[in-house]
Amino acid sequence: MRWIPRGLIAVALALGVVVPGSAPAAGAATELIVNGGFATSTANWWGTGNTPISVDAGQLKAVVPGGTANKWDAMIGQKAPAFPIKQNHRYLLSFDARVSAPRTLQTTVQLNTAPYTAPLNKAFAVGTKKQRFAFAFTSSLETTQAEFTIQLGGLAGGGYTLWLDNVSLLDLHGTPAGNPVALTSGFYVDPQSNPKQWVGNNPGPKATTINNALAGKPMARWFGGWNTNLADDINLYAGAADAADKLPVLVAYNLPGRDACGGHSSGGAAGEEAYKEWIQTFAAAIGIRPALVVLEPDSIGDFHCIKETKDKEARVRMLAYALQTLKDFAPNTWTYADATNKGWAEEIGVPELAARLNSIGVANAHGLATNVSNYYGTAETVAFANDLAGRLGKPFIVDTSRNGNGASTTWCNPTGRKLGATAQPGGGAEMLLWIKVPGDSDGSCGDSTTEAGHFDPDLALKLINNP
The missing domain is CATH 2.60.120.260 (Galactose-binding domain-like)
Incomplete structure (x- = not known):
């Protein structure tokens, strides 16, 4: 593992390399x-x-x-x-x-x-x-x-x-919590991402454009019920990143009743106990390797679309369990609790968002994840996130995967969107990251007829080429 000496910080920033906050923590399991x-x-x-x-x-x-x-x-x-x-x-x-x-x-x-x-x-x-x-x-x-x-x-x-x-x-007793950024030498580029796989299977001018502008960049990998052997899949992903001395970004996306408002990504674990088992496997499979985890996009914002009080209470328990489990069993992971986006913040209110995050034990998270799978520009996201993060005493990251042209009146594959900045500190956020995989569809809506979570090369080209 490596970290960047202070004398190289200016060079690192110029190259878009993430600068660690400190040297690696001592101690081992x-x-x-x-x-x-x-x-x-x-x-x-x-x-x-x-x-x-x-x-x-x-x-x-x-x-x-x-x-x-x-x-x-x-x-x-x-x-x-x-x-x-x-x-x-x-x-x-x-x-x-x-x-x-x-x-x-x-x-x-x-x-x-x-x-x-x-x-x-x-x-x-x-x-x-x-x-x-x-x-x-x-x-x-x-x-x-x-x-x-x-x-x-x-x-x-x-x-x-x-x-x-x-x-x-x-x-793990006595193993200190580590800084995963300091323990690695930059972000991992997923060789099996949806866009990278499409590029490999479809050689030609489109593939060259998508590879150069998009598939060759760091982005998150999402994990959910589609992973038939979760421990094996995470081990292969996080293990490859660790072997390359790079930092992987993972998204945990398997809550029962997920995407309660939009419905395009509905599904999730069979129930509360199944989810707890799943998230425990998720954390155990990462283990002591460095990683960043974004926990359950949409989970805080769509409470109003969950009809039964008991289901809302179960969601709070599951998110609290997930944050505690990741803290306990993945000591070199920074977990970011989903904190919605500017639009939901205006609708719900920042005080209510802070209350919801406190109810799930956000103190056990490293920080907050904002704008996940959305389009609000970095500056306007930072403005709301600073207010929210200040109430909770947490740093935040911004999903910039599709926010290059700022907000839209619709959230589902809207027209005119563009790639944003990738894998770097900036704008008041701890990091700017591609959390939503650029080119992955939101569902059969807007500019795409592709199923949610699947790669659409035409959508990707629009993100690359839109002015």
């Missing part, structure tokens, strides 16, 4: 797993007598028998040496796994003797392709004799083989 990479052996690992383990191409291979009655009748794990688990400490467990035939398995972090008290006891569905799994938990157990297990038995379908790799169990 404590790793509790020994030999989680299986480079040459399975030392420190065990399998029950009916489940032999071996090394196979740098992975642990476990041959699991069929016909067992209980989950724990076939197991693998690590308990030698036993490791301590501390009450109220926060932990991140992660590993890669695949099987010869799809199975739903159980993983635990537990006391290694009776009564086998388990502060983590989770089922997970694993397939034939290697996937990343990530789990976050706060321990209710205090012991020096803990173990990690995967329970493999009690399943229909006969015997099968499991491959396991890159096992990690981190104790």
Whole structure:
């Protein structure tokens, strides 16, 4: 990881590089797993007598028998040496796994003797392709004799083989909150963004224009129910950014009943408990890597479109849980709570917006995200955001992905829009970022007939070419 010395600040700003606020924080999480990479052996690992383990191409291979009655009748794990688990400490467990035939398995972090008290006891569905799994938990157990297990038995379908790799169990206690900007050397350019994928699949003059002006720039990646393996998708994205020493921007967008007013992006998790599980996986998959997260666009602004009081109350609880979870389990992440836009601020009133943000525990956020997926110009956004942020004692960022020509009378793919500034400090905001992916449609409306969240190259060209 790198940070920019003060003597280079002027040069960095001239190049559009984000300048960190400080050097990286000291301190690190404590790793509790020994030999989680299986480079040459399975030392420190065990399998029950009916489940032999071996090394196979740098992975642990476990041959699991069929016909067992209980989950724990076939197991693998690590308990030698036993490791301590501390009450109220926060932990991140992660590993890669695949099987010869799809199975739903159980993983635990537990006391290694009776009564086998388990502060983590989770089922997970694993397939034939290697996937990343990530789990976050706060321990209710205090012991020096803990173990990690995967329970493999009690399943229909006969015997099968499991491959396991890159096992990690981190104790986050004492890990300081880091500055993700200071820990990286600029923003990550997503090589799998919607516009980048379109460019790769459609070579020609249009693709060259879109790539040069848009697809080659830093922008956020959105995560929601369309991610069939959330931990794996975040791991691939944040891991690639971390390997490149760059800062990724992620958007969490999976609240039940999202886009309650517009309706074009409706959907979300099946309910409150499903959302809490989802956001916990989201945070655990980022883990200790540097990141920026924009939390749930529209979630504060569209309260008036949620009909039932109980649904509004559930939304407040879910957002509060999300902010607390990201703070607890992603210590090098700056989370920005969505704070709507100038239009909604005028309609709702800044005092009411501040009250809503306080109700979700905005103190647990690093800052506020303004103008997400909207078109208000930077100067007019900063004017309202300064008022709101001043009431809450928080910095703010501005989504400039489509605000180059300022506001419009409509929000859904309006005509005459233009790209704004990207990935830089400016104008009173902490950062100006492309949060909405430029060229992604708002829905079948205005200047696009493309489904919401899908890339429309003609819309992108208008953003590039409009005067």
